[in-house]
Every structure is written in C-alpha cells, then in structure tokens.
Amino acid sequence: xxxxxxxxxxxxxxxxxxxxxxxxxxxxxxxxxxxxxxxxxxxxxxxxxxxxxxxxxxxxxxxxxxxxxxxxxxxxxxxxxxxxxxxxxxxxxxxxxxxxxxxxxxxxxxxxxxxxxxxxxxxxxxxxxxxxxxxxxxxxxxxxxxxxxxxxxxxxxxxxxxxxxxxxxxxxxxxxxxxxxxxxxxxxxxxxxxxxxxxxxxxxxxxxxxxxxxxxxxxxxxxxxxxxxxxxxxxxxxxxxxxxxxxxxxxxxxxxxxxxxxxxxxxx
Amino acid sequence: xxxxxxxxxxxxxxxxxxxxxxxxxxxxxxxxxxxxxxxxxxxxxxxxxxxxxxxxxxxxxxxxxxxxxxxxxxxxxxxxxxxxxxxxxxxxxxxxxxxxxxxxxxxxxxxxxxxxxxxxxxxxxxxxxxxxxxxxxxxxxxxxxxxxxxxxxxxxxxxxxxxxxxxxxxxxxxxxxxxxxxxxxxxxxxxxxxxxxxxxxxxxxxxxxxxxxxxxxxxxxxxxxxxxxxxxxxxxxxxxxxxxxxxxxxxxxxxxxxxxxxxxxxxxxxxxxxxxxxxxxxxxxxxxxxxxxxxxxxxxxxxxxxxxxxxxxxxxxxxxxxxxxxxxxxxxxxxxxxxxxxxxxxxxxxxxxxxxxxxxxxxxxxxxxxxxxxxxxxxxxxxxxxxxxxxxxxxxxxxxxxxxxxxxxxxxxxxxxxxxxxxxxxxxxxxxxxxxxxxxxxxxxxxxxxxxxxxxxxxxxxxxxxxxxxxxxxxxxxxxxxxxxxxxxxxxxxxxxxxxxxxxxxxxxxxxxxxxxxxxxxxxxxxxxxxxxxxxxxxxxxxxxxxxx
Numbered sequence: 001x002x003x004x005x006x007x008x009x010x011x012x013x014x015x016x017x018x019x020x021x022x023x024x025x026x027x028x029x030x031x032x033x034x035x036x037x038x039x040x041x042x043x044x045x046x047x048x049x050x051x052x053x054x055x056x057x058x059x060x061x062x063x064x065x066x067x068x069x070x071x072x073x074x075x076x077x078x079x080x081x082x083x084x085x086x087x088x089x090x091x092x093x094x095x096x097x098x099x100x101x102x103x104x105x106x107x108x109x110x111x112x113x114x115x116x117x118x119x120x121x122x123x124x125x126x127x128x129x130x131x132x133x134x135x136x137x138x139x140x141x142x143x144x145x146x147x148x149x150x151x152x153x154x155x156x157x158x159x160x161x162x163x164x165x166x167x168x169x170x171x172x173x174x175x176x177x178x179x180x181x182x183x184x185x186x187x188x189x190x191x192x193x194x195x196x197x198x199x200x201x202x203x204x205x206x207x208x209x210x211x212x213x214x215x216x217x218x219x220x221x222x223x224x225x226x227x228x229x230x231x232x233x234x235x236x237x238x239x240x241x242x243x244x245x246x247x248x249x250x251x252x253x254x255x256x257x258x259x260x261x262x263x264x265x266x267x268x
Numbered sequence: 269x270x271x272x273x274x275x276x277x278x279x280x281x282x283x284x285x286x287x288x289x290x291x292x293x294x295x296x297x298x299x300x301x302x303x304x305x306x307x308x309x310x311x312x313x314x315x316x317x318x319x320x321x322x323x324x325x326x327x328x329x330x331x332x333x334x335x336x337x338x339x340x341x342x343x344x345x346x347x348x349x350x351x352x353x354x355x356x357x358x359x360x361x362x363x364x365x366x367x368x369x370x371x372x373x374x375x376x377x378x379x380x381x382x383x384x385x386x387x388x389x390x391x392x393x394x395x396x397x398x399x400x401x402x403x404x405x406x407x408x409x410x411x412x413x414x415x416x417x418x419x420x421x422x423x424x425x426x427x428x429x430x431x432x433x434x435x436x437x438x439x440x441x442x443x444x445x446x447x448x449x450x451x452x453x454x455x456x457x458x459x460x461x462x463x464x465x466x467x468x469x470x471x472x473x474x475x476x477x478x479x480x481x482x483x484x485x486x487x488x489x490x491x492x493x494x495x496x497x498x499x500x501x502x503x504x505x506x507x508x509x510x511x512x513x514x515x516x517x518x519x520x521x522x523x524x525x526x527x528x529x530x531x532x533x534x535x536x537x538x539x540x541x542x543x544x545x546x547x548x549x550x551x552x553x554x555x556x557x558x559x560x561x562x563x564x565x566x567x568x569x570x571x572x573x574x575x576x577x578x579x580x581x582x583x584x585x586x587x588x589x590x591x592x593x594x595x596x597x598x599x600x601x602x603x604x605x606x607x608x609x610x611x612x613x614x615x616x617x618x619x620x621x622x623x624x625x626x627x628x629x630x631x632x633x634x635x636x637x638x639x640x641x642x643x644x645x646x647x648x649x650x651x652x653x654x655x656x657x658x659x660x661x662x663x664x665x666x667x668x669x670x671x672x673x674x675x676x677x678x679x680x681x682x683x684x685x686x687x688x689x690x691x692x693x694x695x696x697x698x699x700x701x702x703x704x705x706x707x708x709x710x711x712x713x714x715x716x717x718x719x720x721x722x723x724x725x726x727x728x729x730x731x732x733x734x735x736x737x738x739x740x741x742x743x744x745x746x747x748x749x750x751x752x753x754x755x756x757x758x759x760x761x762x763x764x765x766x767x768x769x770x771x772x773x774x775x776x777x778x779x780x781x782x783x784x785x786x787x788x789x790x791x792x793x794x795x796x797x798x799x800x801x802x803x804x805x806x807x808x809x810x811x812x813x814x815x816x817x
Contacts, residue, residue, distance in 0.1 A: 033675045035607040039556075052556065052668055053608055053675075126688070208661060213671050213687050227536055227664050228556040 005256035008249035015246060019066040026059035031214040039232055049234045051224060055214075061238060064216040069246075071128060071201045071217070075135040076193035082136065083143025084179075084186060090144070091151030092174060102148065105141050113138045117200070121209055128211055131204060135197050143189055150182035184261035191254035195247040202243050218243050313790045314545055318526040319807060321549045322538040324662070325692070326503045326531050330484040332466040333404050336413050338712065338800065343529065344466050346804045347508055348491040351379050351398070351448070351463035356797045358573075358716035360460045364393070364470070364492070364515070365448070374455030374752065379463070381446040386513040387472060388496040395442035397470035403435050404476070405467050413730055414467040420459060422451045454750045457757060461715030494519060494805035495527060505530050508804075519805045527804045535663070539786065542566075548788040555665050558612050558784065565789060569612070570796040572783035573622055573713035575721065576614070578657075578673070579775040581703040583735040586652035591644050593773040596655075596706070597634040598641035599680040600673055602778055608668050614779040620765055621718045622780045626754055627761035628718075633769045633777060638680045645681045654684045658707040660695035666708055669778065699733040707733065710781070713799050718761045719749050725768055725775070736774035741767045 018025055027047075034054035042049045048057035090101040108116075120134040154160060160177050168176075198218070204210040205219025206226070213220070218239045225235030314320065327340040335344060353363040362368075365379040385393035402421075405412045406428045419425040422439030426432035439451030452459060462468060472490045479488045486497050494514045499507035506529040514520055530547055532538040535554040539561065541547045553561055561567055578600075580587045587593055602616035618633030645651060657674065659666040667689065674685040685706075690698060699707060711731075713720045722745050723729060727737035741764050748760035768774050787794045792810050796802045 031675060031678075033672065035604045035672075038608060053671055208689060213667060214674065227554055230536070231556055231560055 002256070004252045008252040008256075011245060011249045012253065015065055015069055015249075018062055019069045022062050022066045026056075026062040028056040028059040030060050030063040030216050031055065032059070039228075041232075042234060048238050049232070051235060052228070057221070057235065057238060060216040060221055061218070061242060064218045064221055064239070065242070067128065067211060067215060067217040068198055068201055068219070068243075071131055071135070072194050072197040075132055075139060075197045076190055078132075079136045079139030080143045080186060080190050080193060083140035084147050084182075086140065087144040087147025087149075088151050088174060088179060088182075091148035092155060092170070092178070094152070098148070102145075105144055108141055114203075117204060118209060121204075126209060126212060128215070131201055131210060134204070135200055139193060139197065143186065143193075146185060146189055147182060150185060151178055154178045154181050188254055188258045188261060191250055191257055195250035195254075198243065198246050198250070313788070314548065315526075316809065317524070318528050319524045319549065319791060319804065319809075320528045320530055320547045321804075322541070322547050322551065323506070323529045323531045324533060324535070324538075324552055327506070330489065330497060330500075332469045333401065333410060333412050333414075333471065335466060341466060341801075343497070343506060343508070344469075345801060346493060346495050346527065347489075347497050347511075348466070348469050348493040350465070350469040351381075352460070354461070354464050354715070354797055354799060354801060356795050358798050360464060363464070365463070370460070375452045377450040377452070377459070377463075379448040379450070381448065382515055383446065385492065385515050387490050387492050388511045388513050389490050390513055391472075391490075392445070393470060393492050394445040395448040396445070397472065398448055398468070399440055399442055400473040401469060401471035402438075402440055404471060404473070406435075406438065412467065414465075416730070417462060417465060417467055420452045420454065420456045420462075422453050455752065456749050457751060458715055458717035458719050458749065461717065465714055494523060494803070503531055516805075522808055523805050524807055524809060542786050542788070545788070548791055549794070550786040551784070552663065553784050553786065555610050555613055555663070555668070558610050561786065562612055562784075564786070566786045568785045568787050568794060568796070570783045570785075571798050572781050572800055573625065573716065573720075573798045574710060574781045574783075574800070575617070575620060575622055575777055576669075576708070576710045576779050576781060577620070577775045577777045578706055578708050579703070579734045580773070581705055581707070581733070581735055582772075582774060584703075584705045586655055587705045589648060589650070590771075590773055591648050592651060594634065595641045595644040595648070595681060596677060597773050597776045598637045598644070599676050600776060600778065601636045601676055603636070604676075605669055605672055605778060608672055609665050609779075612782065613665070613784070614781050617777055617780050618769075620769060620775075620777045621721050621761060622713075625713075625716060625718050625721075627748075627758040627765070629762055629765065632762065632765045634773065638676075641680055652683065652705075654686060655706060656688060656704045657685050658688045658690065658695070658698070658704045660692050660708070661689050662692050670708065700730075703733045703735065709733070716798060718757075719745070722748070722761055722764055734774045736768070736772065738767060738772060 032055060037046070037050050037054040038052055040046050040050040046056050046058065048061060050056055051060070086101065090098045116138050117134040120137055121130040124130040124133045155178055160173060163173055163177050201210060201217060202219030202222060205217050206223040208223065210219050211217050221239035222236060222243065225232070225239060229236050321342070323339055323342060325339050327343050328337060329335050329340055330343055330347070332344050332348060335341065349363045351363060351365040352360045355361040364381055364385055366382045368377060368379045370377055381395055387393050402418060404410050405415055405418060406424055408428060408430050415428045419428070423432050423437050427435060427438050432438070441449045443449065470492070475488065475490050476483050482488060486500050489497050491497070492513070494511060494516070495508035496511040497506070498509045499505065508527045510520065510523055510525045512520070532541060535552055536557065538547060538550045539553060539557060542550045562569070580593050582588055602618065606614055606616045618635060619629055619631070620633070621627050621629070655677070657670055659670050670687050674687060677683050677685050688704070698704070699709070711721060711724060725732050725734065725736065726742045726745055744760045744764040748757045748764065751757040751760065769777070783796055783800050785794070785796070790810050791807055793806045793808050794802060795806070
C-alpha cells in the first residue's frame with residue numbers, strides 16, 4: 001500500500017507540475033492549427049499525434065491538465081469548505097436549526113446531480129466558471145453531513161464540556177476545540193472529492209456542455225477523440241488513460257490518508 | 269427549401285423529445301459502439317421483406333402541409349405523392365398527373381390526373397383534394413411556413429394574408445374530377461417544379477377534420493403513395509408498408525413490402541449498426557470515417573445541390589458595419605476547411621448558387637485574402653473585440669469548421685471568437701428569434717433552379733435569419749423568376765449574387781456538400797437525385813444475396 005501511495009503521490013506532483021508549467025512544457029500552443037498535419041499518428045514531432053485540425057495532442061493534454069486539474073482542485077476545496085461551515089453550524093447548533101439544515105441537504109440530495117449541473121451551467125454560463133459553480137453546488141453535501149456528524153460527536157466530549165465550563169465562547173470552542181479534531185476525515189473526503197471532480201468535468205465536457213472550444217480539457221479531448229475511435233484510437237486512448245491514472249492516484253492516496261489519519265485504523 | 273437534418277419548428281407536441289436528448293443518445297451511442305466493437309456476432313443480412321433506413325432524428329411531423337425539414341421528408345416522400353415528381357436528373361416527371369400543358373403566356377398550367385387514382389383507404393382521389401390541400405396551405409389559421417411556396421398563384425398571397433377571404437377567387441380550379449387548372453399572377457420560370465414539392469400534395473379534408481392534430485398517426489393517416497404509415501414509435505422507429513391502392517401497379521409488384529426507419533442519433537453508432545447488418549441504408553456519415561468508408565463497396569456518393577454558409581445578423585452592433593463583415597469574410601480560408609473536413613465530403617465555394625445550376629459563377633463572392641482583410645480591419649473605427657459564433661450539434665463537422673474559422677479570425681484580425689453550440693431544435697429557434705452575430709446553416713435545393721437558393725435572402729423570407737433586406741436584390745430576384753430567357757435570368761441572378769455576397773456581405777458561402785450513403789449490398793436500384801431524394805419504391809433486393817429465412 002505504501003509503495004502504491006508513494007507512486008500516486010509522485011504522479012500527482014507530476015500532474016501539478018505539468019499544470020503549473022504548461023506553457024514551458026507544451027511543445028506547441030494548444031490552438032496551433034496546421035491542416036497539413038491533421039490526424040497524424042504519434043511521431044517524433046508529435047509524440048501523442050495530432051487531431052482533426054492538426055493540433056498537437058500532447059500540447060493539448062498538457063494545457064488540458066491545467067484546466068482539468070485546476071477545476072478539480074478549486075471545486076474540491078471550495079465545496080469541502082462550504083460543507084465544513086454548513087456541517088459545523090448544523091452540528092453545533094443542533095435542535096431545530098440542525099433539523100431544518102439537514103432536511104435541506106436531504107432535499108438537495110434527492111435531485112439528480114447531472115440535471116442540477118446542467119441547469120446551473122445554463123444560468124452561470126458554459127465555461128470554466130460555469131463548471132466550477134456547478135460542481136461546487138453539487139459537491140458540498142457529503143462534506144456537510146460528514147462534518148455535522150463529527151461536530152456532534154466531539155461537542156459533548158469532556159474536554160469540550162470543560163472548556164465550556166471555563167466560560168469559553170462559541171467561536172473559541174468551535175475553532176480551538178472541535179474543528180481541529182474533525183479535520184482528519186475531511187482531508188480524506190477532500191482526496192476523494194478531487195478525482196470525483198476530475199471525472200465530473202470530463203463527463204460534462206464529454207457531453208458537450210463543458211468548457212468552450214478551443215480550450216482543451218481532458219473531457220473535451222476524450223469527446224473529440226471518441227468520434228474517431230475506430231479510425232484514430234490514439235485520440236481517445238491518451239486522454240482516457242490520463243483520466244484513469246489521475247483518478248486512480250487520488251483514490252490510492254485517499255485510502256492511504258484514511259489509514260494514516262483514522263486512529264482506529266492506525267497501525268494496521 | 270428544407271433545412272438540414274432535424275426539424276425547423278416544434279410542430280408536434282413531442283413528449284419524447286427530452287427522453288432522447290443528445291446526451292442520452294451519446295451515452296447510449298458509446299455503449300452501443302463499445303458493444304459492437306467488442307462482441308460482433310455473426311448474423312444474416314437481415315429480414316427479407318424489410319429494408320431498414322437510419323433517421324438521425326424523430327421526424328417532427330408527417331403532416332405534409334406543416335413539415336419543413338428533410339427528416340420528415342424521408343417519410344412523407346414515400347407515403348405520398350403529388351401531381352408531379354422529380355426525376356433522377358431533377359426534371360419534372362409525371363406522377364398523379366399523367367400529363368400537363370402550359371399556356372403560351374406561361375401563366376396557366378393544366379394538369380390531367382390519371383384515371384382511377386385511389387387513397388390508401390380505397391376512396392377515389394380527385395382534383396378537389398388538391399384544392400383542399402392548397403386551401404389548407406394558404407389558410408392563415410394553418411400557419412404553414414411554406415405557404416409562400418405557392419404565392420405565385422393568383423390571389424394566393426392575398427388569401428394567406430387575410431385580405432381575400434373567398435378561396436374560390438384563388439386561381440386554382442377543378443372543372444372535373446381529373447383536371448386541375450392553375451392560374452399564376454405572372455410567368456414563373458421554375459413553377460413546374462412546385463407541384464412535385466410536398467406542401468402541394470393532395471389531402472383528405474374529412475380525415476384532418478375528424479382527427480385534428482392526431483390525423484397523421486398510424487391507423488388514422490390516409491395517403492396515396494407507394495407505402496402507408498403503419499407504426500410510429502416516437503424516437504424509436506417508424507414502419508411503412510406497401511399500399512395496395514397505389515396507382516403504379518408495376519412498381520407495386522417488385523417493391524420491398526416494408527420499410528423500417530430506425531432513429532439513431534449518432535452517426536458513428538449508425539455506421540456500427542450498418543456494419544453489424546442491423547441497418548441497410550445510412551445517410552450523413554461521420555466525416556472522420558469517410559476516407560475509410562469510401563473504400564467500401566457499399567459506399568455511394570452522389571452530387572448534391574446543398575450549400576453551407578456563415579450568416580451575419582446585420583442588425584447586430586458588432587457586425588452591422590459592412591467592412592467588419594468583409595474583413596471577416598476575407599479571413600476565411602476555404603481550402604483549409606476542405607482539408608479539415610475532407611475533400612470527399614465538401615467542395616470549397618465562395619459563390620452561393622452551386623454548379624451546375626443556371627447562373628453558377630465560380631468567381632462571385634469574396635476570396636481568402638488576409639492581407640487585404642488586415643488593411644480593411646485597420647481602417648475600421650469601432651471594431652468589435654469579441655464575437656459570438658454559433659453552430660448546432662447535428663454534425664461534428666460544424667465544430668471543426670467553427671474552430672478553424674475562430675483560429676483564422678484570431679490570427680488575422682486579432683478578434684476573440686466565442687463558440688457556442690446548441691441542440692438543433694433550440695438552435696433554429698434561436699436563429700429565428702434572436703440571431704447571434706455569426707451563425708452557420710446549410711441550405712438544400714427544393715428544385716433544380718437558382719431561385720431556391722436566392723429567394724432565401726429576400727426581405728421577409730421566414731428562413732432569412734440575417735435580417736438583411738435589400739429592395740434592389742428583391743427586385744432582381746422577382747424579375748429573374750419571371751424571366752423567360754435563361755441568359756437574362758442568369759444575368760439577373762448574377763447581379764443579385766454580387767449585391768448580397770460582395771457589396772453587402774450578408775452571408776459567406778463556404779462550400780457545397782456531397783451526398784453520401786452506405787447502402788447494403790443486398791439492395792439494388794439505389795439512386796439519389798441532386799435534391800437528395802430517393803424513393804424506396806425503386807429499391808429491390810438482390811435475389812442471389814437474400815439468405816434463406
């Protein structure tokens with residue numbers, strides 16, 4: 001497990017590096033068209049081949065990494081953040097407020113995620129910002145439930161009661177004594193959110209409602225390649241493999257983090 | 269004057285429309301494709317009494333008065349016929365009318381119907397049924413988008429606009445059951461093609477009145493073509509079967525008894541189904557597969573009178589300046605587009621009237637000239653920084669073309685172009701309600717005459733989404749339509765093309781398309797005319813290839 005987790009971590013760092021240094025790494029611009037080199041198979045000049053408009057697939061994957069990874073990271077962090085705040089308020093307040101807040105979450109849970117995402121994108125706009133809002137809006141529910149359960153678990157522990165007896169205010173109680181103890185499962189949750197969002201972005205773009213062309217994302221590239229699957233399979237295989245490896249890495253890392261951070265699993 | 273695949277309006281309350289969204293079909297399509305790639309089972313060539321044809325969408329309607337699109341046409345053209353039909357060379361051929369005469373002044377057409385014509389329910393078909401149909405087309409309550417198609421008949425336009433309320437004053441008469449006399453307000457050079465178009469097909473008023481909107485459903489619809497509608501599972505399949513009351517008994521003898529239309533939205537899936545022998549005929553092939561598919565013996569390519577263009581909404585602030593439009597037009601590299609999409613599918617064309625029609629002039633239109641475009645652009649005071657370019661999702665080709673043009677506009681003029689794709693039905697609605705600055709459309713000929721392409725852009729044409737209106741242009745089109753000498757007509761159309769393409773740049777023609785089909789080897793007699801029509805009644809199974817059932 002350790003070995004896999006290290007491999008995953010290396011791969012994730014590699015992706016982050018690629019995303020950060022995209023313009024330095026990519027051999028061509030993501031929108032440099034050259035009709036003469038359309039549908040080239042992988043070669044020395046174009047390591048991953050070219051697409052219908054003669055654009056270098058490697059460059060598009062590199063820039064696509066930037067789009068996909070940043071969407072995944074930003075939405076994961078923001079939805080976890082929202083979920084944490086919501087869950088903390090709900091769990092700490094308890095009683096009627098908790099009831100109302102959790103029923104609201106239950107209601108949102110019943111809505112089909114894809115339809116909500118599409119609706120949100122119709123309102124916000126069909127671009128990176130739209131995807132960001134759509135994924136955040138649908139992504140925080142799980143964290144909220146998790147956080148509420150954690151807060152409820154910790155808030156009646158003797159040390160918290162003792163702090164309260166000493167006259168500490170709510171803010172201090174929450175931020176000094178409760179939240180720090182809830183962070184471990186949230187970090188694990190975050191590591192699962194990221195690959196989910198990578199896939200969600202790819203899925204939305206594959207359906208043609210993701211980022212606008214010519215901006216590449218892995219989903220867009222998979223969508224463009226899919227139609228030529230029988231004739232030019234490399235156009236689908238490269239983005240597909242990248243999406244697969246990214247999801248795998250984050251999941252392996254998440255498992256490892258859970259094992260490390262969960263006191264009940266620690267030492268296994 | 270039909271638009272590309274899909275439907276122009278929401279003619280039928282299609283409860284199933286949402287069920288078959290492009291996304292769902294894509295998911296299903298990819299699943300299907302994977303199935304076929306991984307586990308192709310060996311099968312026979314298919315049922316020996318049915319030919320199976322792929323439709324890209326559920327037809328919006330089978331009501332020939334209301335239909336405007338070529339998916340509906342695929343069904344209608346096989347269950348019904350009109351006075352005349354179009355031959356393989358596009359010429360007018362006898363159908364329900366066995367003969368016709370045109371008066372020397374070109375204003376009176378007399379059609380003589382065949383004796384013993386019958387509807388599919390066995391009732392006799394008379395000239396009055398044509399009059400009933402044309403009354404329905406022109407009746408303002410019907411809201412037929414194609415009403416203008418027969419406006420050249422005396423009084424027709426007034427009746428449609430409500431200024432004439434007595435239909436007996438409209439110039440169409442039936443002195444007896446087999447004679448139909450049509451009086452035109454002026455001679456029209458191409459009018460002989462009009463009676464072969466679906467809006468002019470006869471209709472059973474009693475059936476329409478009895479069933480209302482539901483009259484086109486199987487079991488209710490009454491038609492008089494070689495086939496009759498039997499099954500319509502919306503968004504799934506349509507079955508038509510031999511009509512024993514059809515007038516052409518010789519055709520009836522050898523006809524394939526059943527035609528099944530299968531609705532398969534994704535072109536790549538349709539090709540996979542074809543290769544799996546589940547579909548016999550596929551149209552609209554995926555561009556990326558054309559080079560490999562064209563090597564197959566089943567591949568059939570035929571000339572097509574269909575143009576593809578980028579239109580400007582000339583009322584839009586960003587492109588209202590003709591110089592902006594000119595610079596944009598000059599920055600489009602058609603040769604590159606042909607390379608991107610494939611030379612087998614399209615032929616670059618800067619002029620609008622396609623070859624080999626009258627008035628075809630390959631030199632009309634605006635050439636690719638980036639240097640000149642930059643100069644013009646530099647001289648524009650209030651130039652736009654961002655443009656919206658819209659296209660529909662009916663084919664992957666539209667995205668490729670849009671991305672290529674986006675790239676050229678950016679590199680030549682430095683303008684940022686935002687691409688937006690929409691689903692076909694929504695897209696057509698957007699164009700007719702609030703057209704974006706730049707958008708794409710295609711246009712297929714309804715008859716082999718330049719008029720079908722040119723009257724698209726007259727003021728008030730329902731399909732002119734450019735909002736461009738020019739009296740000189742309209743005048744030339746009207747005069748050219750009435751002209752009798754081909755040379756004179758050609759000159760007028762050419763002048764009109766110069767106005768719209770070069771002086772005003774209301775739209776930019778990009779290329780003409782080729783019609784491509786995959787046709788199973790077990791079928792023979794497959795031929796397509798330049799309008800893209802073919803008739804199932806002419807198809808036969810090759811006996812030696814039919815497997816034993």
